[in-house]
Amino acid sequence: MGGSVGDAVARRWRTAAHGFALLAGGLLAVFLLGIPVQLSDSLANLLPFPDASLAEIVRRGFQPGPYLRPFLTGLLKLVFDLSGGHYFAWFRGFQAIQVVALLVLVVRILGPRTLWGASLVPLALAALLGMHTFAGTVREAFPINTFLTILLCCAGAASLSESRSRPVVDLAAVLLLIFAMLTVETGLLVWVVFVVAWLIGARGVSRRGMVALTVCLAGYFVFRFVILGGATPGLSERDSGFGLSTYGGDDLARMFGNNPMLFYAYNVTSAMATVLFAEPRGGVWAAVRDALSGDLRWWQIINVLTSVLTTSLIARHVVSRWRHWRQGLVDDDDRLVLLFLALLPANALFAYAYAKDVIMSPAGLFYALAAYAAVKSAAESAAGKVTLRSISVVVCLALVACGWSVRFVGLHYNLRQRAASVRDEWAYFSDWQREQGPSEMLVTPTHRRIRDSLYEDAIRRTPKPPALALSWADEIFDRSQ
Amino acid sequence: MNAAVSPRLLGSAIPAWLVVMLAAPPVAAFTSLAAYVTAESLGFRGLAVPAPATLSEAAAAGAAARVVELIGEGHDPNSPSLVPAGAVDADAFTATAVEAAILGRRAEMVNLLREQGARLDPAHVACLARASGLPEVMELLGSGSAGVGTERLMRPIDALRSCARTSASGQP
Structure with a gap:
């Protein structure tokens, strides 16, 4: 990366970049700690915990069905038990720590060793946090956000791959993969990260370690589909976007019942496109639809323009380095781009059943890393030249830097508005409970205590950052994420 | 350069x-x-955004958590309080939280206020719901919503005065 500089200088800039990551993570944590634990998709997840041990909760996760996620509930139960009734502090605190750890890991993967490299770290972090695929990892929590956990696992895998090869790294890699696979299906991407990193020369995990990882992966599939006889999600399970609209599960079953492959192919393609171009969103080409109806908003233009320009810089990097790659010459920046190129289609396969932007958050993470490398090489190619091409590259770089910065601020604006809506959601608890229909929810005093504690947290106890009154902000910041 | x-x-x-x-x-x-x-x-x-200072202002703005918080602090859900100018109407006026919620077109708030101890005068609420074109509130009262929303809507402050007169004269 860059030129040769002394170790002390390299350490200084790496430390500075880590410092920025800590501050940016801390800032995001402040916004997260203003949001109470949400009611929907959250309270019901906590209610089984008082009556069962951690082992029992994990064991229940190994049941036949469309999902195999024992460590998802296991992690929830662990934090629940540790919280001692202080749910807000522990669950939100856990999410805040995850965000800070993620940003620090990202800087470790980027590994800046010069002022030039370090100066691009804020842009890489802005791209990561400003991606619409990332928003879903912090905007919601159930009350732990599974996608954020997997992002952390993927970043951990990339970081381990860059380490010095030691037996302990192999062991950590295997444990990380097992944890990720048994947390949620996208955890299988951790294996993809290890394999791709190994193939492009990052040999933190030894050959023996790679064999062990692959055995674990094979074991997962045998266990899930042969021993448990698990099924895959059906067409009618969820709403999903198609073309210019969102359709209910029954509509989708009617539309694609005879030929679901067409729908699955659309979802996979859409999932890749949403990372590359910020469209479609949830499978819906919303910017196209709004442009056709004359309702296109500034935030949509900012999102699409920033993503298209960033993607074009990544494409420029691929084209300019292609010859070197064919000769086996892969440098640190190339690795970031190659990891992204491999992760994008692999991640998209997990979105085959229904389109949801947050599913693509691992690809979004590696997109930000690739953007770092692409911006760096584009700037280096344009520096010192005054040609039409170099001027256009510089203009593109300026737009990219400004666009991601707006999207970065937009995420925080969104979190602030989200805090008020979660509070209101709790105020309407009775309406929510009625909508759930007859159930055994809140039948025991322990259940009611959990509910009361979360309710009091949301309405009275937790910090109440005010919503912001900025009419222009709704125009330039993406509130749809 | x-x-x-x-x-x-x-x-x-x-x-x-x-x-x-x-x-x-x-x-x-x-x-x-x-x-x-x-x-x-x-x-x-x-x-x-300034937090609503009164219960009626919060109800008119649909600030549900603030409504629950103010009632928890001892504000009476049945006492009229100030709805400032610009919140619902160009002029400031005094109304109960339920009146303010209807005039602010926050149907879901009416049920929340009822749960929090607000009393609902069916005739008065129906009159306000009709004047505000809010059929959801009529359904909440168990009355039919036929015809609601088809008539010309009144200015909120006029609807409040008109329904106050109607209630006083005992007309439905």
């Missing part, structure tokens, strides 16, 4: 302006947010 930071320092022969151009926007975005959060923790509320 051609001033370059020492390659030894940068690790690459990149002009300083290019470094600044790429680093400044995200750093400025981060700094602005950090400055705002710091100022807010010191009491600055320049960009914030």
